[in-house]
Amino acid sequence: xxxxxxxxxxxxxxxxxxxxxxxxxxxxxxxxxxxxxxxxxxxxxxxxxxxxxxxxxxxxxxxxxxxxxxxxxxxxxxxxxxxxxxxxxxxxxxxxxxxxxxxxxxxxxxxxxxxxxxxxxxxxxxxxxxxxxxxxxxxxxxxxxxxxxxxxxxxxxxxxxxxxxxxxxxxxxxxxxxxxxxxxxxxxxxxxxxxxxxxxxxxxxxxxxxxxxxxxxxxxxxxxxxxxxxxxxxxxxxxxxxxxxxxxxxxxxxxxxxxxxxxxxxxxxxxxxxxxxxxxxxxxxxxxxxxxxxxxxxxxxxxxxxxxxxxxxxxxxxxxxxxxxxxxxxxxxxxxxxxxxxxxxxxxxxxxxxxxxxxxxxxxxxxxxx
Ligand SMILES: Cc1cc2nc3c(=O)[nH]c(=O)nc-3n(C[C@H](O)[C@H](O)[C@H](O)COP(=O)(O)OP(=O)(O)OC[C@H]3O[C@@H](n4cnc5c(N)ncnc54)[C@H](O)[C@@H]3O)c2cc1C
Numbered sequence: 325x326x327x328x329x330x331x332x333x334x335x336x337x338x339x340x341x342x343x344x345x346x347x348x349x350x351x352x353x354x355x356x357x358x359x360x361x362x363x364x365x366x367x368x369x370x371x372x373x374x375x376x377x378x379x380x381x382x383x384x385x386x387x388x389x390x391x392x393x394x395x396x397x398x399x400x401x402x403x404x405x406x407x408x409x410x411x412x413x414x415x416x417x418x419x420x421x422x423x424x425x426x427x428x429x430x431x432x433x434x435x436x437x438x439x440x441x442x443x444x445x446x447x448x449x450x451x452x453x454x455x456x457x458x459x460x461x462x463x464x465x466x467x468x469x470x471x472x473x474x475x476x477x478x479x480x481x482x483x484x485x486x487x488x489x490x491x492x493x494x495x496x497x498x499x500x501x502x503x504x505x506x507x508x509x510x511x512x513x514x515x516x517x518x519x520x521x522x523x524x525x526x527x528x529x530x531x532x533x534x535x536x537x538x539x540x541x542x543x544x545x546x547x548x549x550x551x552x553x554x555x556x557x558x559x560x561x562x563x564x565x566x567x568x569x570x571x572x573x574x575x576x577x578x579x580x581x582x583x584x585x586x587x588x589x590x591x592x593x594x595x596x597x598x599x600x601x602x603x604x605x606x607x608x609x610x611x612x613x614x615x616x617x618x619x620x621x622x623x624x625x626x627x628x629x630x631x632x633x634x635x636x637x638x639x640x641x642x643x644x645x646x647x648x649x650x651x652x653x654x655x656x657x658x659x660x661x662x663x664x665x666x667x668x669x670x671x672x673x674x675x676x677x678x679x680x681x682x683x684x685x686x687x688x689x690x691x692x693x694x
Contacts, residue, residue, distance in 0.1 A: 325635070327630075328387040346393075348450065349398075356402055359427055363399070363426070364402075364426045367421050372421075372422050374529065377620035378554045378557055382616050383401065384563070385399050389569065389668075391569065393562065394668060397468070401424065404476070405425075410550065427644070431476070432467050433468075435447070437449060442677075445492075451531075458485075458535070464526075468521055470520065474500055481493060493542070496535050504530070509522050553629055556632070557633075563640035567608070570661075571601050571605060572668070573651075588650070592606065601647070637679050648662045648665075
């Protein structure tokens with residue numbers, strides 16, 4: 325983690341404010357990170373990765389978000405390689421995992437639609453088999469890396485007549501240059517503005533049958549549930565990272581800032597805030613470490629994963645709020661990083677399962693489906 329911390333703290337501050345203001349993806353920093361091996365943490369060494377676990381990937385994500393959440397999302401360039409690694413064909417792995425691990429390609433993963441967010445079974449984007457090809461029609465919304473990705477893993481309805489709704493979906497890989505595929509960058513996000521987000525449109529997009537992820541149709545829902553397990557741990561690490569980053573800055577500031585003739589850090593009311601913030605961060609970190617370790621040792625616990633994501637999201641929002649408060653009026657100015665971290669933190673409570681959906685999962689794990 326030392327290498328991740330050093331890289332992020334050296335490189336991210338050079339571009340963080342500018343990329344936030346301009347809503348620009350830091351392409352050069354992503355390339356550098358790829359050359360240093362950060363894009364291949366959980367990818368098999370057979371494809372140029374490090375062959376470590378999701379926990380190590382999440383811990384690097386924490387360090388990246390601690391330095392800057394928007395720029396830190398360069399690590400989302402690998403989003404979708406989890407699916408290819410777990411279910412893809414040898415050819416898909418050879419082409420895509422090697423390129424992603426080397427920082428030569430960016431992936432995106434399209435699940436959310438304009439009218440299907442938390443309710444993922446309501447998705448309508450469809451892929452119809454026509455001979456050796458699939459023809460895809462529909463749209464996806466809020467897709468990370470959507471306007472810069474070399475390929476998108478798209479969740480589609482391939483088996484609309486399957487008895488069980490969960491058997492209706494498959495993932496298809498769509499390369500950017502396919503006719504009928506278009507993306508529109510979504511500007512005006514509250515936070516993580518260096519991270520690319522786009523709306524995608526598929527208008528009779530033809531892909532060959534071999535672009536199906538996995539050998540059989542109808543497995544997309546099970547695949548996405550497994551993807552959520554890994555990605556909720558990674559999102560939890562983002563929450564811990566943004567909280568830790570804001571905390572570091574606040575702890576330094578209160579030692580310097582003098583009011584009533586003393587540094588702010590000498591007042592007990594301020595010390596209590598620091599103690600509470602530090603306690604929340606440590607608790608959230610311990611939760612995602614445990615959930616990640618279990619996942620990497622084939623003892624996946626979806627309830628614990630949702631608890632980790634829920635607590636990390638709340639920690640991110642509360643700690644960044646308190647860090648800004650500790651900066652007073654200066655914290656409200658974009659000259660100070662805490663203003664940006666405060667805006668960046670909120671997304672952890674929304675994506676990879678909004679916090680209400682995490683609560684539904686936690687309750688279901690405890691009480692059963694009823
Ligand atoms: C910056 C950003 C990046 C993203 N990247 C991606 C990406 O790469 N790929 C992708 O597929 N998606 C992505 N998303 C989409 C994200 O996963 C969704 O926004 C999220 O799942 C919530 O869906 P929704 O926005 O449609 O909200 P809705 O589902 O409409 O929910 C609105 C509110 O209602 C609550 N709610 C919904 N159902 C219930 C219920 N049954 N009980 C109680 N409360 C409920 C929700 O928790 C939420 O608070 C991204 C979103 C953002 C903001």
